Amino acid sequence: MTLLAVEQLEARHGLLQAVRGVSFTVDAGETFALVGANGAGKTTLLRTIAGAHRPAAGRISFDGVDVTAVPAYARLRTGIALVPEGRRLFAGMTVKENLLVAGAYGRRGHWTLETVLDAFPLLQRRLNSRAGNLSGGEQQATAIGRALMTNPKLLLLDEVSLGLAPIAVEAVYRSLEALIKAKATIIVVEQDIGRALGVSTRVACMLEGRIILTGSARDMTREQVTEAYFGLQRARRATS
Amino acid sequence: MIWITQLLNGVLLGGYYALLACGLSFMFGVMRIINLAHGDLAILGACVVFFVADATGISPFVALVVALPLMALIGFGLQRWMLERSLRAGLLVPLLTTFGLAIIIENGLFEYFGADSRSLAPYIGDFAFDSWAITGNIYIGSLALLIFVVAVVLLIGLKLFLTHTSLGRAIRATAEDSDTAELVGINARYVYAVAAAIAVASAGLAGVFLAMRETFSPYSGPTQLIFAFEAVVIGGVGSLSGTLVGGIVLGVAQTFGAQINPQGFLIAGHVVFLIVLAGRLAVGAIRTRGGMYGLFARRP
Numbered sequence: 082m083t084l085l086a087v088e089q090l091e092a093r094h095g096l097l098q099a100v101r102g103v104s105f106t107v108d109a110g111e112t113f114a115l116v117g118a119n120g121a122g123k124t125t126l127l128r129t130i131a132g133a134h135r136p137a138a139g140r141i142s143f144d145g146v147d148v149t150a151v152p153a154y155a156r157l158r159t160g161i162a163l164v165p166e167g168r169r170l171f172a173g174m175t176v177k178e179n180l181l182v183a184g185a186y187g188r189r190g191h192w193t194l195e196t197v198l199d200a201f202p203l204l205q206r207r208l209n210s211r212a213g214n215l216s217g218g219e220q221q222a223t224a225i226g227r228a229l230m231t232n233p234k235l236l237l238l239d240e241v242s243l244g245l246a247p248i249a250v251e252a253v254y255r256s257l258e259a260l261i262k263a264k265a266t267i268i269v270v271e272q273d274i275g276r277a278l279g280v281s282t283r284v285a286c287m288l289e290g291r292i293i294l295t296g297s298a299r300d301m302t303r304e305q306v307t308e309a310y311f312g313l314q315r316a317r318r319a320t321s
Numbered sequence: 322m323i324w325i326t327q328l329l330n331g332v333l334l335g336g337y338y339a340l341l342a343c344g345l346s347f348m349f350g351v352m353r354i355i356n357l358a359h360g361d362l363a364i365l366g367a368c369v370v371f372f373v374a375d376a377t378g379i380s381p382f383v384a385l386v387v388a389l390p391l392m393a394l395i396g397f398g399l400q401r402w403m404l405e406r407s408l409r410a411g412l413l414v415p416l417l418t419t420f421g422l423a424i425i426i427e428n429g430l431f432e433y434f435g436a437d438s439r440s441l442a443p444y445i446g447d448f449a450f451d452s453w454a455i456t457g458n459i460y461i462g463s464l465a466l467l468i469f470v471v472a473v474v475l476l477i478g479l480k481l482f483l484t485h486t487s488l489g490r491a492i493r494a495t496a497e498d499s500d501t502a503e504l505v506g507i508n509a510r511y512v513y514a515v516a517a518a519i520a521v522a523s524a525g526l527a528g529v530f531l532a533m534r535e536t537f538s539p540y541s542g543p544t545q546l547i548f549a550f551e552a553v554v555i556g557g558v559g560s561l562s563g564t565l566v567g568g569i570v571l572g573v574a575q576t577f578g579a580q581i582n583p584q585g586f587l588i589a590g591h592v593v594f595l596i597v598l599a600g601r602l603a604v605g606a607i608r609t610r611g612g613m614y615g616l617f618a619r620r621p
Contacts, residue, residue, distance in 0.1 A: 171493070186507055
């Protein structure tokens with residue numbers, strides 16, 4: 082069953098066109114990885130899906146409903162949650178407040194303060210610390226927990242491993258795997274191709290605002306993705 | 322003994338300043354708007370209560386029941402239809418917008434009420450000048466005490482509201498990062514409008530107390546804005562308890578100044594404000610340039 086359908090989506094930052102006519106669908110229960118170099122348009126694409134960025138053209142439908150014109154705060158209530166790049170916690174508020182503030186406006190469901198803390202036990206003893214004083218890994222866990230508090234049907238993860246120590250990345254991905262096993266639908270943006278292939282069921286590679294390669298993560302090789310990542314196919318076609 | 326009495330008076334006056342300043346500080350803390358119409362909105366609140374009390378003969382305290390929700394509504398509308406639009410054009414535009422609003426309020430009130438000085442004191446009877454004797458020769462005014470208590474209760478209440486309710490947490494989250502607040506389901510436009518409603522209602526309340534303790538005219542607003550501004554700067558922006566401290570420091574400085582010389586009331590307040598401001602700048606300079614030496618060192 083298709084949960085998210087993106088059709089001919091275009092998004093700009095002023096004159097710069099970051100996303101150029103992107104179309105794809107994500108089925109319920111799928112983990113969809115989006116890879117690509119810096120500036121390929123991945124973050125803008127995710128933010129547009131979440132409603133934080135207004136698209137210039139195209140259509141986004143979620144759960145069979147056209148949500149293109151729905152603002153971010155209302156889109157969250159339909160079940161789309163974004164873990165933004167750089168975590169973007171409310172630094173002056175405590176971990177608990179960061180979680181509660183999201184829980185107040187989201188959907189009701191399995192995820193509550195208790196279940197989130199069960200999933201991220203490292204947050205238990207940091208509950209009353211200011212979010213700005215946490216380590217990178219703890220902050221990332223809080224950011225994912227904050228998104229889960231809204232009980233999303235679709236979770237968008239933007240560069241969750243960026244700027245984290247390898248051990249913290251490991252911990253974050255371990256908790257993600259638990260989510261994936263629980264049949265959550267996830268779109269993950271990841272720089273690390275190996276990790277993206279390992280965690281996902283389907284992979285799409287973006288280059289200069291377009292999706293140039295999609296396929297099942299199982300059938301795709303690292304080399305294929307790498308070629309697309311750097312735009313090598315196109316370069317070869319141009320020279321031959 | 323007179324100094325102890327004046328100290329108490331100064332502290333109680335500080336309660337009024339804190340009440341006046343908290344809305345200004347709150348609006349800046351949440352929306353980054355410096356509301357130059359804050360003093361005039363306070364006077365508008367006083368005028369609304371004066372109008373209701375004069376027309377119906379009911380007590381000004383009862384008239385607050387009408388006036389405060391009306392002021393809150395005005396704050397909500399101002400944010401929604403005026404400040405929000407001007408904020409989109411940059412941080413400096415709201416400064417111009419609220420400056421214009423101040424002129425409109427002042428002249429609007431002048432048009433309707435005329436230039437006469439008025440006071441709510443006649444409408445609250447003895448309460449305007451009643452006092453309690455604490456010891457044989459120390460008295461405190463009951464109205465001043467009431468204003469102080471209301472200010473403290475309001476500041477504590479606001480603090481509890483911001484930490485323990487979901488709307489309060491939403492206001493803090495939006496103040497920190499409105500873009501991310503939207504991503505966790507907070508309607509930032511609505512939250513801003515609620516914050517403006519709280520700020521304007523508190524200004525109105527302060528204005529009513531001003532009108533009870535002394536006289537006011539349509540052009541009294543700017544002076545009150547300066548007092549509120551000084552209290553905010555002395556106490557530190559965005560801190561509610563700091564606002565109370567700032568108000569008290571300003572109030573004590575003014576009453577002590579008045580005790581030294583009848584002309585000293587305003588000057589002492591401004592001088593303390595300038596000393597705190599200069600001290601802040603010096604501390605900032607010392608921190609950024611590394612130690613006391615840096616303060617006097619030549620800039621590279």
